[in-house]
Amino acid sequence: MKKVIYNQFGDESILELVEQTVPEINKDQLLIRVKAVSINPLDWKVYGGEMKLMSGSKFPKSVGIDFSGIVEQAGSAATRFKTGDAVIGLLDVFKGGALADYIVVKETDIAAKPTNISFEQAAALPVTGLSALQIVDQLAAISPGQDVLINGATGGVGVFAVQIAKKRGATVTAVVSTKGVAEAAKWGADTVIDYTKQPISSLPNQYDAVIDLSTKLSFADAKRLLKPKAFFVSTLPSPLTLVYSFVNNLFSGKKMKILILKPTVEGFRKLVELAENGLQIVLDKTYSISNVRQGYQESRRGKSIGKSVIVLN
């Protein structure tokens, strides 16, 4: 079977497509025939060596976090899934390994694929959908009537965060680049700001939550946009920001929350339910596994809307 691996940190040129034998499963594991794998900024941050502290530096390493596929074989102790089931799933964010024809998973790594969407759309759900749910429901704890600003609203997480925040009854301001203005309005944003024309620093309003998905907005700059008791959500965990936010949150009404994605069975249940009830999944581009380097290069350049996926045979 084919698998994408790398033997050193670097840019996309380090990614290699190799032939390996199909892995074997233990009795509590499942073998999945992978149909599609989504591209996440986390992928190139990990193989670029930006997250060595979490990923470790032992090679070879593999790529690809979230996927859709079909159960090829179920271990004798697996009770929730059987051969032939269509599933979505998510592997360890820092170890990856989904970019392969076959992968081995535990039952808690997967959920039944929503029946109404394609395998390509389904692969685009787990990382960004679960992140959006965690941000909206837990970190920002958004409730009806609140004002929410989402900075970077046309990216993978942003598309879902806008829709979920609207479902929770918030008034949503989406900050996007020019080509996303009409799109963000389609997903339900009440106000759309083009950051190339109106810098976020010039906005006159204050919000109950400011969610930064661009990694360009600091807490110091966001404070001006926050009501006296409000949340700023960052997606960039680091030892320094975790300590800083802990101390800040003891004393300030303006809280800083940092996303560290924690997939749960309940999160998967909520996500599948949202998808089956019309959550819009926006696909930008699809690539074959032999074009994997191009896929990640284009993701790193940005300016796509929604998610791109790699399709396997």
Ligand SMILES: NC(=O)c1ccc[n+]([C@@H]2O[C@H](COP(=O)([O-])OP(=O)(O)OC[C@H]3O[C@@H](n4cnc5c(N)ncnc54)[C@H](OP(=O)(O)O)[C@@H]3O)[C@@H](O)[C@H]2O)c1
């Ligand atoms: N900590 C965790 O557990 C965790 C989990 C999931 C994701 N993440 C992180 O969360 C972030 C968002 O993920 P994603 O998948 O949504 O990434 P993405 O698809 O790359 O989206 C990023 C968005 O930011 C926008 N952007 C870029 N510059 C901007 C600026 N100056 N002002 C406003 N918006 C700007 C981009 O729009 P344009 O390209 O149109 O400018 C794009 O829509 C990534 O950094 C990812 O690594 C962290």
